[in-house]
Amino acid sequence: MEARRVVVDPMTRIEGHLRFETRMEDGIVVDSKCSGDMYRGIEKALIGYDARTAQQITQRVCGVCPYAHADAAARALESAMGLQINENGRLLRNLTVGAYHLYDYLLHFYALCALDFIDVTAITSYQGRDAGMLQLKDWIGQELNSGKVFPASPFLPRYQAAYSDDRELNLTVIQNYLGALPMMSTLHKMVAIFGAKAPHPVAIEAGGVTTMPTIERLARYRQWLGQAGQFIRNNFQNDVLGVAKAFPGYFKEGRGYGNLLSYPWLIDRNGKDHSFTGGATINGQYAALDIGKITEDHTYAYYTAKPDKTIKPLQLNNLHPLGYEEYLSEKKKEGGKYTWTRAPRYGNEIMEVGPVARVVNTYFAKSNPALTQRVDKYNNALGLTIHDYNSVMGRHLSRLVSALVTLEKLEEQLEQVVPEESGFIERSLPRNASGVGLTEATRGALAHWIETDDKGLIKNYEMIVPTTWNMSPRDASGRPGAVEKMLIGTRVADADNPMELARIIRSTDPCMACSVH
Amino acid sequence: MNRREALKTIWLAIVAAGASSFLSFEDLLAADANPDKRINLVWLHASSCSGCSCSFLNIEDVSVLDILTKFANLIFHPDLSLATGDQVTEILDKVSASGMPYLFVLEGGIPTAMPHACLMADQPITYWVEKLGSKAIASVGIGTCAVFGGVTNMKGMETGSIPLDAFYARKGITQAVINLPNCPLKPEHLVYTLLHYAYKGSFPSTDSKGRPLKFFDRTVHEHCIFYADFQEKHYARYIGDAGCLLKLGCQGPLTRNDCLIIGHNGNTNICIRAGHPCIGCASEHFPRRVMFHIASDPQGVSEDS
Numbered sequence: 066m067e068a069r070r071v072v073v074d075p076m077t078r079i080e081g082h083l084r085f086e087t088r089m090e091d092g093i094v095v096d097s098k099c100s101g102d103m104y105r106g107i108e109k110a111l112i113g114y115d116a117r118t119a120q121q122i123t124q125r126v127c128g129v130c131p132y133a134h135a136d137a138a139a140r141a142l143e144s145a146m147g148l149q150i151n152e153n154g155r156l157l158r159n160l161t162v163g164a165y166h167l168y169d170y171l172l173h174f175y176a177l178c179a180l181d182f183i184d185v186t187a188i189t190s191y192q193g194r195d196a197g198m199l200q201l202k203d204w205i206g207q208e209l210n211s212g213k214v215f216p217a218s219p220f221l222p223r224y225q226a227a228y229s230d231d232r233e234l235n236l237t238v239i240q241n242y243l244g245a246l247p248m249m250s251t252l253h254k255m256v257a258i259f260g261a262k263a264p265h266p267v268a269i270e271a272g273g274v275t276t277m278p279t280i281e282r283l284a285r286y287r288q289w290l291g292q293a294g295q296f297i298r299n300n301f302q303n304d305v306l307g308v309a310k311a312f313p314g315y316f317k318e319g320r321g322y323g324n325l326l327s328y329p330w331l332i333d334r335n336g337k338d339h340s341f342t343g344g345a346t347i348n349g350q351y352a353a354l355d356i357g358k359i360t361e362d363h364t365y366a367y368y369t370a371k372p373d374k375t376i377k378p379l380q381l382n383n384l385h386p387l388g389y390e391e392y393l394s395e396k397k398k399e400g401g402k403y404t405w406t407r408a409p410r411y412g413n414e415i416m417e418v419g420p421v422a423r424v425v426n427t428y429f430a431k432s433n434p435a436l437t438q439r440v441d442k443y444n445n446a447l448g449l450t451i452h453d454y455n456s457v458m459g460r461h462l463s464r465l466v467s468a469l470v471t472l473e474k475l476e477e478q479l480e481q482v483v484p485e486e487s488g489f490i491e492r493s494l495p496r497n498a499s500g501v502g503l504t505e506a507t508r509g510a511l512a513h514w515i516e517t518d519d520k521g522l523i524k525n526y527e528m529i530v531p532t533t534w535n536m537s538p539r540d541a542s543g544r545p546g547a548v549e550k551m552l553i554g555t556r557v558a559d560a561d562n563p564m565e566l567a568r569i570i571r572s573t574d575p576c577m578a579c580s581v582h
Numbered sequence: 583m584n585r586r587e588a589l590k591t592i593w594l595a596i597v598a599a600g601a602s603s604f605l606s607f608e609d610l611l612a613a614d615a616n617p618d619k620r621i622n623l624v625w626l627h628a629s630s631c632s633g634c635s636c637s638f639l640n641i642e643d644v645s646v647l648d649i650l651t652k653f654a655n656l657i658f659h660p661d662l663s664l665a666t667g668d669q670v671t672e673i674l675d676k677v678s679a680s681g682m683p684y685l686f687v688l689e690g691g692i693p694t695a696m697p698h699a700c701l702m703a704d705q706p707i708t709y710w711v712e713k714l715g716s717k718a719i720a721s722v723g724i725g726t727c728a729v730f731g732g733v734t735n736m737k738g739m740e741t742g743s744i745p746l747d748a749f750y751a752r753k754g755i756t757q758a759v760i761n762l763p764n765c766p767l768k769p770e771h772l773v774y775t776l777l778h779y780a781y782k783g784s785f786p787s788t789d790s791k792g793r794p795l796k797f798f799d800r801t802v803h804e805h806c807i808f809y810a811d812f813q814e815k816h817y818a819r820y821i822g823d824a825g826c827l828l829k830l831g832c833q834g835p836l837t838r839n840d841c842l843i844i845g846h847n848g849n850t851n852i853c854i855r856a857g858h859p860c861i862g863c864a865s866e867h868f869p870r871r872v873m874f875h876i877a878s879d880p881q882g883v884s885e886d887s
Contacts, residue, residue, distance in 0.1 A: 073667035075702045077660050080632045082702060102701040105629055105693075110738030115872040121861050122869050125733040128633020128766055172636070180664055197647055204651040214680060215622075215673065218657045219650075222673075223664035243647055250640040254850040261856035262846030263640075264633040264766050265863070268856040270874070275821050275857040285850075367698075386740065392698045405699075487822045489857075567666060578631045 067091055071560050074102075076570060078177040080129045081577025083536070085570065087552055089560060097545065097552040099536050099570075101406035101581045104367070108582055109384050111526040116142055116494050116517050119526060120270060123513065126528070127579040128264045129172070132165035132256065133506030134528070134579075135269040137513040140502025142271035145495040145515055152334050153488035154273025156478045159331060160286060161260040161269060162504075163475045167293055168252035168263075169507035170468045171301065174461065175245035178571050179238050181564065182308050184228035185220050187235035197243045198236075226564035234307045241300045248296045255289050258282050273489040280484045287479060294476065297468050305465040309447060309458050316449060319457040319551040319569035324414050325422035326534065328354065328512065330505035331474055334481050340474050341423045341467070341505060342430040347414055349452075351429035356501065356512065358412040359529065365538035366407045367392055374541040375410065378514040378527040379499065405581040408540040409529050417547045418509030418534040419573060420463035421454045436470050457572040464507070494521030506531050508574040532580035535573050548573050586611075592648055599643035599770060600796070601777045609781055620652070621780040622684035624677055624714055625659040628707045629700045629734045629743055630690025633766035634725040635661050641769035642848045649773065653780060657684065671703045674710065678717045685779060686718035689767075691727040691734030692749045695742020711746070712753055720758040720785065721746060723792075724772060729763040730866040737871065747792060760785040761792035765863035770844060771797050791866075793838065802860050803834035805842035821857055831874045833862030 067090065074084035082102035087094045107126055111119055120138040124131035136158065143150065150158075189209075191202045208217040215221075229235055253263035259276045260266025268275045276282070309316075324347045331340035343354040360375035369385040387395060387402070395401040410416075427436050428451060443462060444450060453459055482488075499516040509531030516525040537546030545553065548570065557563050593607050612619075627635075639646055650656055658665070658673050665673055677684060688711060693699040697706035715721055723746035726732035734743035744752075747759045762771045775794060778786045786794045806812070812826040819829065826832070837860055845852045853860055862868050 074704060075660065075667070075670055077663050077666040077670060080661075081627070081630075082700060084701070084704070103629060104696070104699040104741065105734055105743075106738075106740050107733065107736075110736055110740075112738065113871065114738075115874070117874040118869065118872065121873055122733060122736065125631055125633070125765060125869075128631040128636050131631075131633065172639075176639070176662065185664070197645075200647060200651055213655075214676065214682065215655065215657045218655060218673075219659050219663035219665070221664065222669050224666070224669075246639055246646050247642070250642055250848070253640050254847045257847040257850040259856070261851050261853040261858055264636050267853045267861055268858045270821075270858070272821070276851075277822065277857060386696065386699070389696065389698055489821050491820050563667075 069560055071563055073563060073566065076567070079571060079575040079577065080127065080579070081575070083570070083575055083577050085552070085566070087566065089557060092557055092560070094552050094555045094557065094566070097549045098403055099538070099546065099548050100404040101536055101577050103577060104386055104405040104581050106386065108526050108528055111523045112382065114523050116515060116521055116523050117271065119515060119523060121267065123528060124265055126582045127576055129576055130169065130506040130508065130579060131265045132162045132260070133504055133511050134513070135266055136162050136504045137502040137511050139269050139271045140504060141500045141513040141515040142495070142502070143500070144502060145498040145500030145517060146271065146492045148272065148490065148492050149336060150273040151488060151490060153278060153483055153486050154490065155332055155336060156334060156482045157259045157274040157276065157278060157488040158269055159478055160475060161256055161266060161274065163331065163471050164252050164255035165263065166471050166507050167297060167468055168249050168256070170464045171245045171249050171252070173507070173574050174301065174305065174464065175242045178461070179242055179304070179308070180220070180223070181568050181571060182229055182312060183238045184230070184235050185239060187232055188239055190232060191236055195240060198240055201239070201243065224562040224564045224567065225559070226562055229311050231311055234311055238304050238307070241304055244296065244300060248293060251289050252293055255286055255293070258286050270489070272491055275489050277487060278482050278484055283479065283482060283484055290475060290479060294472055297472055301468065302465060305461055309462055312458060315458040315568065316453045316456045318555060318565065319572055320455050321417045321547050321551045322415050323349070323455045324416045325425050326411055326416040326418050326510050327422040327426045328503040328505055328510045330423065331471060334478065338432070340433055340436070340470055342427045342432040343503070344426040344430055345411055345416065346426055346429060351426060356503070360410050361529065362408040362410060362540040364408070364541045365402050365404065367395065367402050367405050378529060379516055379525050382525045404538045406533055406536050406538060408537040408546065409534055410540060415537065415544060415547055415550070416534055418531045419460065420467045420507070421460055422509060423505060424463040424466050425451060425454055433470070435473065436466065439466055439469060457568055460572040496521050508532060508576055509534065528582055530579040530582065532576045536575060536577070536580050592644065592652065595644045595648070596777070599774055599777070601774055605777055605781045619780065620655050621776060622655045622657055622682060623687055624657050624674070624684050624718070625687040625689070626710060626714065627660050628688060628690035628692045628711060628728070629741065630725070630727060632661060632689070634689040635659070637766040638769045638772060640847060641773055643770060644773055654776060674714060678713050683719045685776070686715050686721040687724060688721065688728050688746050689724050691731055691743035691745065693734070693741035693743045694749070696740065699741045708749070711749060712755070715750060716753070716755050718757060720760070720779065722772070722775060723747060723759055723761045724767040726763045726765040726864060726868055729761040730868070732765055733869055736869050758785060759792055760788060760794065763793065763864040764839065765868065768844070797840045798838040800838065801835055802837045802839050802841050806834055806854060807842065808854065827854060827859040830859045831872070832859035833865060833867070834860040836867060837862040837865040839864045
């Protein structure tokens, strides 16, 4: 039996600093470890800050999903205030955060993942008249003949792997890769209309959204939403389905535990129902959400040990990172700590969060007929069942479903905004209060917990974010985390070019800066 | 579209980016005929959130494709490069050993008190910044974290994060550093700076903190749409009220930036136009312990200052 250790570090085209390590026997992964390699300590640094500051600071945990942190922080503070925001506030927040979701799906699919499946060198056979494609073709041609040390960077070097050999698919996706960049910029502009800017929209505050929805702003949003809708319904949908059809085996690869957690997201105007119902599916059984079941363990994370391994949110008001010496000694230990990412658990279960959880939980809850119909349609067309969503391609497909459901909701809610009426209610800071804010980032369930002191300053703050769930290390019980589990059992054709593993990791859309914060 | 026509559209974009003062259409034609004129870039993330990278992709005046194919060789970028794992370390080792001229772009703060708080390829980021920074012809610190520390060294942090120029000073690295604060970076600032370097061989002129005067010579306050309200002491008392936002915690008077000229996201909006006081995200005081609504903020700006 041939055993081999494979380390990929740094993992690129994700957010942040990720290292992963696997042990293979006869080309099959038998063990894996994922390490989040950056620690900042924002959560506990917030103690003593004005509670309203949390919204602006916590969104800077991540430049890819700042909108979700802004939303969760504002909701946590609203929950501490006992404040219900008004209809316009809800709608404007959805329009801002929703546009950001659409941006994020395009970023993830095109910029981060597509070129793991699509052969970028196919551009050399391009025969059409698109100016951008011709520019890319000429450039790649020149670069490959230039004798330069780094020709055609950043597209080369890359893993040698079985990329798509479908010329049409390759060329279409490359063309849409180029087209997605200006479309992402348009979606960021939609965020900026009500959020003031993107990344890091400032205008989502506890109380609603500070921007007045003028007729002119609504009209601009409508125009850009139209363009984004066209791109998502045509180019994005066709490309995701094209890649899914070209790589059907990836509906079997990268299977995790299949335990799925999601929070309610995309609220309706009246504040009653959500497009995506929260909940937890464990062993195939869906149940309503109970956030009291959430705990965190850091047996394998680089923090000083605590006697209680399963700590509830806000139970810790300090988290001591290991000093350099302790850290170095841990690294040398066999079976020691190996990541800054902690291990959140839901009723002691290891959960996957993200688009699959959002889609599957909503599907099982039977709460959104539009979503159910869309999932059934894709399942019929691709010969899938809902259980195949626990896979690499299931994650990409779920992003498409999420994008289309979100798009429709934004189109509907844009027309419900009452022009020239404020979407913001002001309240003073809550003293000696606590609250929790739940939302979904594109990459999954996000929660912020806040506790304030007698001056309204932050007494404690806790974030449990999507990638912390997915990139969780082992806990005291020793079971691998969600993504670690997905890698195990994978057959890798060439250990020097472990593309199969890269595809699995990227399908979960890691956001490492969020995961550790 | 033939090549000359394609270049004309790029030329219009350059005019829009404000770079026509140092780059003529003839320069552009010459650059197109001579691909070696393209500037080499190596981009790293230290303790960062990737927000500056995402913001960079929003550039509208010049397309990302034009930047990649006509103005720059993006040798490495953590979010765009297809290279991963060992391929990355091979590129970075090769580039630092090659003697080739390149600009080093850094996003994020540098944790020096806890070197293990930011690693790449099992090495502290300090190793990579020193290795690549010391061999670069010049460096660009992008975003408030790389320039002033920003969120990565807010009060209460333990990692001892410091900005790029402070790190160079500590390591005795003496090359030029230009600073482009903003949380996140404004893509126009970077593209202008890169074009300037590519065609003039130097950075645009800067203030004492290394920031281009073109963008940072005035405060947000000096160009504010509510400046007349401020002069007449007409202040907003709550969000949605008319008037100057100073009493709601606006940081415009302390923040040097061109927000009120070029706005955000292709001038789609500005924080102040969105009814929100400036949070000073490009300033050396960012982030403050109190940012909104509390008049007694010791770091804030009083009506009389």
